[in-house]
Amino acid sequence: MSFVQMSIRTKLIIIFVLIKVFPLVLLSWFSWGVITQMAHDMEMQSKNMAQESNSLVGEVAEMATTQSIDALNNLSRDAIERLTTDLARQVALFLYDRDADIRQATRIEPRREAYIDFLSGRNRTVILDDGNWEMNAEKTAWVQEGNQSETSGEVVARNSENAKNFHYRPSERTPRSEKRPLYLEMTFVGLDGMEQVKVTTSDVLPKRLADVSKRENTFCKAERYFEMLKTLQPGEIYVSEVIGPYVKGFLIGGPYSEVRAEKAGIPFEPKKSAYAGKENPQGIRFRGLIRWATPVVQQGKITGYVTLALDHTHLMEFTDHVVPTNERYTITSNAGTGNYAFMWDYKGRNISHPRDYFIIGYDPQTGQPEAPWLEQSLYPKWLEHNAYMPEFERSVEWFDNQSNTKKPSAELTRQGYVGLDCRFLNFAPQCTGWFTLTEQGGSGSFLIFWSNLWKLTTAAAIPYHTGMYGDSKRGFGFVTIGANVDEFNKPARVTAGMITSERREFEQNLEKSSEENKEHLRTTLNTTFLRVTLYTIGMVIVVIFIALWMAGVLTGKITRITTGIRKFQEGNLNFRLDQTSGDEIGQLNTSFNQMADSIQNYIDEVETARTTTQQSNEMLEQEIAERRAAQDELSRHKDHLEEMVRERTSELEKTIQERERAEKELVQSEKMAALGQLIAGIAHEINTPMGAIKSSGSNIKDALKKVQVDLPDLQEKLERELLSLFYNLLRESQKDPVIRTSREERKLVREISGKLNDAGIENSRQVAFYLVQLNVTEYWDTYLPLLQHEQALYLLETVYGLYAISSNAGNINQAVDRISKIIYALKSFIRQSDTNERIETSVIEGMETVLTIYHNQIKQNTQLVKEYEEIPLIMANPDELNQVWTNLIHNALQAMEYKGVLTVSISCKDDFVVVAVSDTGCGIPEENRERIFEAFFTTKIRGEGSGLGLDIVNKIVQKHGGTVTFESELNKGTTFFVALPINGRVE
Numbered sequence: 010m011s012f013v014q015m016s017i018r019t020k021l022i023i024i025f026v027l028i029k030v031f032p033l034v035l036l037s038w039f040s041w042g043v044i045t046q047m048a049h050d051m052e053m054q055s056k057n058m059a060q061e062s063n064s065l066v067g068e069v070a071e072m073a074t075t076q077s078i079d080a081l082n083n084l085s086r087d088a089i090e091r092l093t094t095d096l097a098r099q100v101a102l103f104l105y106d107r108d109a110d111i112r113q114a115t116r117i118e119p120r121r122e123a124y125i126d127f128l129s130g131r132n133r134t135v136i137l138d139d140g141n142w143e144m145n146a147e148k149t150a151w152v153q154e155g156n157q158s159e160t161s162g163e164v165v166a167r168n169s170e171n172a173k174n175f176h177y178r179p180s181e182r183t184p185r186s187e188k189r190p191l192y193l194e195m196t197f198v199g200l201d202g203m204e205q206v207k208v209t210t211s212d213v214l215p216k217r218l219a220d221v222s223k224r225e226n227t228f229c230k231a232e233r234y235f236e237m238l239k240t241l242q243p244g245e246i247y248v249s250e251v252i253g254p255y256v257k258g259f260l261i262g263g264p265y266s267e268v269r270a271e272k273a274g275i276p277f278e279p280k281k282s283a284y285a286g287k288e289n290p291q292g293i294r295f296r297g298l299i300r301w302a303t304p305v306v307q308q309g310k311i312t313g314y315v316t317l318a319l320d321h322t323h324l325m326e327f328t329d330h331v332v333p334t335n336e337r338y339t340i341t342s343n344a345g346t347g348n349y350a351f352m353w354d355y356k357g358r359n360i361s362h363p364r365d366y367f368i369i370g371y372d373p374q375t376g377q378p379e380a381p382w383l384e385q386s387l388y389p390k391w392l393e394h395n396a397y398m399p400e401f402e403r404s405v406e407w408f409d410n411q412s413n414t415k416k417p418s419a420e421l422t423r424q425g426y427v428g429l430d431c432r433f434l435n436f437a438p439q440c441t442g443w444f445t446l447t448e449q450g451g452s453g454s455f456l457i458f459w460s461n462l463w464k465l466t467t468a469a470a471i472p473y474h475t476g477m478y479g480d481s482k483r484g485f486g487f488v489t490i491g492a493n494v495d496e497f498n499k500p501a502r503v504t505a506g507m508i509t510s511e512r513r514e515f516e517q518n519l520e521k522s523s524e525e526n527k528e529h530l531r532t533t534l535n536t537t538f539l540r541v542t543l544y545t546i547g548m549v550i551v552v553i554f555i556a557l558w559m560a561g562v563l564t565g566k567i568t569r570i571t572t573g574i575r576k577f578q579e580g581n582l583n584f585r586l587d588q589t590s591g592d593e594i595g596q597l598n599t600s601f602n603q604m605a606d607s608i609q610n611y612i613d614e615v616e617t618a619r620t621t622t623q624q625s626n627e628m629l630e631q632e633i634a635e636r637r638a639a640q641d642e643l644s645r646h647k648d649h650l651e652e653m654v655r656e657r658t659s660e661l662e663k664t665i666q667e668r669e670r671a672e673k674e675l676v677q678s679e680k681m682a683a684l685g686q687l688i689a690g691i692a693h694e695i696n697t698p699m700g701a702i703k704s705s706g707s708n709i710k711d712a713l714k715k716v717q718v719d720l721p722d723l724q725e726k727l728e729r730e731l732l733s734l735f736y737n738l739l740r741e742s743q744k745d746p747v748i749r750t751s752r753e754e755r756k757l758v759r760e761i762s763g764k765l766n767d768a769g770i771e772n773s774r775q776v777a778f779y780l781v782q783l784n785v786t787e788y789w790d791t792y793l794p795l796l797q798h799e800q801a802l803y804l805l806e807t808v809y810g811l812y813a814i815s816s817n818a819g820n821i822n823q824a825v826d827r828i829s830k831i832i833y834a835l836k837s838f839i840r841q842s843d844t845n846e847r848i849e850t851s852v853i854e855g856m857e858t859v860l861t862i863y864h865n866q867i868k869q870n871t872q873l874v875k876e877y878e879e880i881p882l883i884m885a886n887p888d889e890l891n892q893v894w895t896n897l898i899h900n901a902l903q904a905m906e907y908k909g910v911l912t913v914s915i916s917c918k919d920d921f922v923v924v925a926v927s928d929t930g931c932g933i934p935e936e937n938r939e940r941i942f943e944a945f946f947t948t949k950i951r952g953e954g955s956g957l958g959l960d961i962v963n964k965i966v967q968k969h970g971g972t973v974t975f976e977s978e979l980n981k982g983t984t985f986f987v988a989l990p991i992n993g994r995v996e
Contacts, residue, residue, distance in 0.1 A: 086454055089333045089492055090467050094452050096350060097469040097488040100327050104473040104485060107319060108246055110191075111301040114315045119197035119305070124208040128195055133323050136330055137185040139341045142290040148267035151290055184340040193298055194318040196221075197305070202235045205313065213296050214318065228318070229254050230376030234302055238314045243306045248476035251321055251360040251369075253297025255379040256283035257425030258366020262460070263345060265289035282425070283366035286329075286342035295365040297321035325361045328352050333492040347464055347493035352471075354486040355478060357431030357444060369428040382427040384409075384435035388418040407432040411441045413459065443468040443489055450482040456494065463494040709814050734795050735804060742783040742812040757781050761789060770796050779805040783812055850885040852922050852989070853877055853915055859894040860913070866902055867911060876914040880922050884992040889965045896958040897926040897985050904930030904983060912984075920991050921971070927984040933977040941975075962987075 110131065117123050141154040164177040190210040197206040202222025209216050219226040222235045229252055237247050259282045260269050270277040284292035302316040328350035332339045342349055342363035352361035358369040358381075372379050378398040383391055387405060394401045408431070415436040421427065431440035439457050443466075446453040452469035459466075466489060473485040576584045585602045749757070758777045765773035768790075776796060780786050783805075789796075795804060860873070867873050901911055909929035916923050933941060942963045966973045970990045977983040 085492070086465060089465060089490055090452060090454050090469075092331070092333060093350075093454075093467040093469040093488055093490045096327055096331065096490075097452070097471045100324070100352070100471050100488065101473040101484065103323075103327070104248075104471075104475070107191075107299075107301055107317070108475050111246055111303050111315065111317050114195065114317060115303055115305050117315075119206045119313065119315070121206055121208060124195045124197075124206060128190055128192055128208060128210060131191040132188040133191055133326075134186050135189045135322060135326060136340060137187060138290060140185075144267055149269075150264045150266060151287055181338060182340070189320065189322065191319060191323060192317050193320050194316070196316045198235065198238070198302075198314045198316060200311070200313060211320070213298070213320075224376055227376075228252055228298060229371040229373045231371040231378075232300065234300055234316070238302055238304070241302075241304050241314075243304050243311065245303065246476050247300075247302040248478060249298075249300040250354060251297050251299055251324075251358075253295055253321060253368075253370050254373045255370025255426075255428055256293045256295050256365050256368075258283040258285070258364065258427050259425050260289075261364070261366060261422070261427050263288060265292070283364065285364040285366065286344060288343070288345055288364065290341065292365065295321070295325075295368045295370065297360075297368075297370070299324070321360075324352070328361050328488065329363060331490070333490050347460065347462060347491055350488065350490045352486060352488050353431065353443070355481040355483045356486075357440065359429035359431075360486065362429070366425070366427050367429045369430055379428060380421055380426045381430035381433055382421055383418045383433050385416050385418045387433055387435070388420060402432075405433065408441050408444065409435050411435045411438040413438055439466055442466070443487060447483050447487040450484065459491075465492045465494055466490070467492075731795055731798065734792060735808070738783070738785065738792055738795065739808050739811060741785050742808055747784050754781060757786060761786050764789070765796070768793065768796075770801070772802055775802060776805065779809055782809060847884045847886055847992075849882040850887045850890065851882055852880060852885075852890065852924060855887055855891050856894050856913060856915065856924070859891060859898055862895075863898055863902070866907055870908040871902065871905065872910045874910060874912040876912065876916075878916040880915060880917050881991055883922055883989055885969055885989065889968070890989075893962050893965050893987065894924075894926075896962050897987075900958060901926055901928035901930070901983075901985075904928050904932075906930070909982075917991075918988070921988040922991060924987040924989070925984055926987075927982060929982040932979040932981060933975070933983055934979065938975075938977065942973075 114127060117127055139153055142151045143154050144150075145152045166172040166175040193211045194207065194209045194214045196204050196208075198221055199205050201220075203220050204218040207216065207218055214228060221227055221232070224230055224233060227234075231252050232249065234247055234249055241247060259265070259275060260273060263269060265279045265282055265285065265288060267277045279289050279291045280293070282289060282292050284290070284294045298318040298321055300316055300318050302314050304311040305313045305315050329342050330339055331350040332348050333350070334348050336348075344363040349363050351359065351363070351367075354360050359367050360369070362368055367382075369381060370379055371377065377396070380391060380396060390405055391401055394404065411434065413436060417427075417436050431437075431444065434440050437459075439455075439459065442455050442457070446455075446468040447470040450470045450472065452467065454465055454467040456463060456465055458464075468487050468489045470483045470487045471485040474481070478485050758774070758781050761777035761780055762773045765776055770776055779802075780789050785792065795801065798804060860867070898911070898913075905911070905928050910927075912925070912927040914923075914925040914927070916925075942959050963973055966987055966989070970992075972988045973985065974988075975983060975985045
């Protein structure tokens with residue numbers, strides 16, 4: 010093969026090998042020999058000295074650092090464990106005080122004034138947030154507006170005998186605080202569950218009296234305490250779990266900042282997410298309660314129950330401000346540091362946390378627990394149990410091989426459901442550790458690597474054992490504290506830094522001793538570099554010259570191809586490219602010409618099919634009109650019924666023959682190979698209702714033959730009273746039919762048959778069948794004289810024949826409507842506008858047209874999901890947009906091999922209509938993602954795709970001022986997003 014006949018790629022490879030690769034290999038070989046020899050001389054002189062010194066200094070540094078860290082770890086562990094245990098005991102004492110309050114409440118007369126006086130004396134201080142917050146200049150974190158740090162002078166020892174290790178700590182800053190009532194509510198509940206007295210201190214709970222025996226009247230519709238109250242003996246106390254509406258959390262595990270929101274692709278709306286201390290000080294607070302209740306006894310009898318609803322805020326105050334570092338205390342918590350305290354109930358559900366979105370809560374609309382943050386393999390099981398927590402708890406193993414290698418459910422994270430329930434946090438192994446430490450009511454700690462840092466985490470059981478917590482060794486639950494190990498290892502790390510600095514100084518001395526060798530190496534390297542540079546400059550000049558020449562040649566050829574494509578797009582369907590060479594450009598010219606031939610043939614054949622389909626539709630409409638006219642004429646001329654039916658039957662037979670002939674012509678035209686799979690599918694869609702029309706027409710013909718004989722005979726034989734009843738039965742049977750399953754129909758036949766048998770009707774089973782088919786079972790006894798007639802079956806058969814005529818006519822109307830819809834969609838699909846003028850366009854209507862065309866390909870093994878929002882009309886070219894939807898739907902179906910889930914979403918975002926087409930196919934490989942919008946780029950087999958589809962989509966969308974993007978994951982699917990501006994919105 011001559012050089013001229015070689016491909017462009019082969020030509021370029023040969024040129025670059027000759028002018029660049031071969032000289033560069035020779036030059037590199039020469040340089041490598043020199044550099045290797047000099048590096049070897051240098052290495053042999055300094056290798057032994059550097060190894061010995063580094064080894065000695067490294068061992069000393071490691072030993073000093075390790076021993077310092079171990080000593081500080083042990084000291085800090087004991088301090089934090091004590092802090093955790095003290096917190097747990099404080100919480101238990103606080104809860105026992107509430108037991109004393111509820112007992113005292115039973116001795117108070119159940120009057121509103123007495124309850125107000127009781128609550129007014131029970132308040133507790135709550136520390137308020139630091140103040141106003143705003144985003145910092147970098148939009149990455151929250152800072153206080155005008156925050157000025159208060160500094161005080163240094164305090165030193167005044168007596169020399171006190172000076173050793175004299176340590177001064179400034180006074181803590183006084184926080185903003187307020188007195189809040191301990192209880193949200195105090196009530197007296199009667200034995201029937203009706204509240205008789207109620208006093209509230211907050212708008213969290215309603216002020217009106219309610220029947221609490223009904224769950225929907227309780228807080229969050231989630232309390233069931235009245236059921237428990239009825240089982241209490243005098244002196245026994247009921248204590249509830251923590252109950253409150255769940256607050257969703259978005260952008261979890263860090264600051265809710267503008268930068269993170271933009272990166273996550275969500276609006277920056279911190280006030281719509283849960284409060285998270287310094288990470289989101291503007292968020293929604295969790296508002297919950299814990300309810301105490303006990304019987305009120307008078308003269309030895311229980312007369313009612315008194316309840317107290319503790320404000321959950323007071324429980325969170327125990328942990329929200331604790332810091333296990335030298336800081337000791339914080340006004341506004343910052344979970345991002347890794348140093349904070351939090352609390353869990355006896356089941357391991359979080360009830361206090363600096364991030365309120367981690368606190369377990371309920372759905373106020375249903376009263377059911379909201380979904381906890383599940384490990385990803387548990388989420389499908391949650392859906393299987395219809396998000397019903399009691400059933401889910403029973404069917405799923407708790408603490409199932411918890412490991413930080415597992416991942417949380419991405420779907421729950423996206424939706425904001427991240428409440429912590431230790432039993433199902435299989436991606437958080439510390440949960441198992443906490444439960445192990447507290448299972449006997451004790452406490453302890455362990456180290457764990459979590460969130461990219463080593464943490465010391467502690468746990469201590471809360472020794473409170475009232476009510477349902479009496480049987481729990483953990484009591485009310487347990488307190489945990491997490492501490493960043495680096496914080497209390499800091500002094501040891503400072504010492505290690507000093508040792509490292511000494512080690513660097515020692516190494517610098519070694520470097521001085523080898524400076525002469527390095528200088529020699531630099532000289533040699535500089536000489537080599539100069540030679541390489543001169544060779545490279547010469548090669549670059551030559552390569553640039555050749556590259557410019559090749560680019561000129563290629564650009565000229567590609568420009569001719571682009572010009573030809575533009576002419577074809579402008580309507581010159583007869584334009585073809587010239588064949589000038591045998592390389593890839595020449596092959597591209599050939600492919601374009603073949604594609605142009607195929608497109609032109611396809612357009613001609615689609616036009617032919619449309620004409621044939623329109624003719625068939627007109628024939629069907631004419632047939633229906635003639636049948637309706639015949640029915641009207643039949644009702645007006647009963648006296649000449651027999652003759653008219655015979656004439657009309659003959660006409661119908663001719664019409665049906667004409668219709669069958671037209672149908673065969675249509676099917677034959679639809680089978681044209683040039684229309685391909687799409688038109689074949691549409692033909693199948695039309696054949697189905699056409700078959701229904703044919704079957705219904707045949708049924709009408711058979712029924713008319715029988716009726717034209719039986720009806721005159723019945724009019725002569727029946728008495729006037731029975732004839733009137735007969736016509737009444739006929740009218741009732743013409744009403745809208747009742748849709749029943751075959752099982753329901755058989756059951757109803759058995760039921761009516763039994764009643765008819767009791768009434769002495771012969772052939773009761775067959776009579777019951779006719780009554781069910783005629784939809785007159787409700788008033789069957791009205792027609793009892795008719796059913797007792799000796800020719801009752803003959804009468805019912807005649808009525809059923811007339812009913813069949815009406816029913817089959819309805820079937821024909823439905824089939825015609827279906828055909829009309831398909832024809833309309835096909836007409837809309839193949840319509841070509843003669844102008845580029847934009848008009849008010851419905852995106853949803855255009856998408857529905859395309860989906861109708863593809864209905865046959867979709868309905869087999871593909872699940873279609875439509876997610877349409879109400880959107881305005883947009884100014885656009887509807888024919889061009891239909892081409893966009895066609896390409897995206899076709900590509901999605903091919904990517905799934907017509908098996909999977911096709912999701913079409915249409916919504917509004919800002920000033921754009923956004924259309925998303927998702928498939929569950931193979932996805933787009935990483936190496937192809939930057940090229941999918943290139944013209945003629947395709948991964949399909951030869952003959953299946955030209956590579957112009959997405960290029961055309963991109964150009965049409967850009968022409969409309971919009972954008973087209975995509976997201977793809979291998980073996981999971983691809984989603985294309987088309988954003989179109991709303992110009993000239995129609996109100």
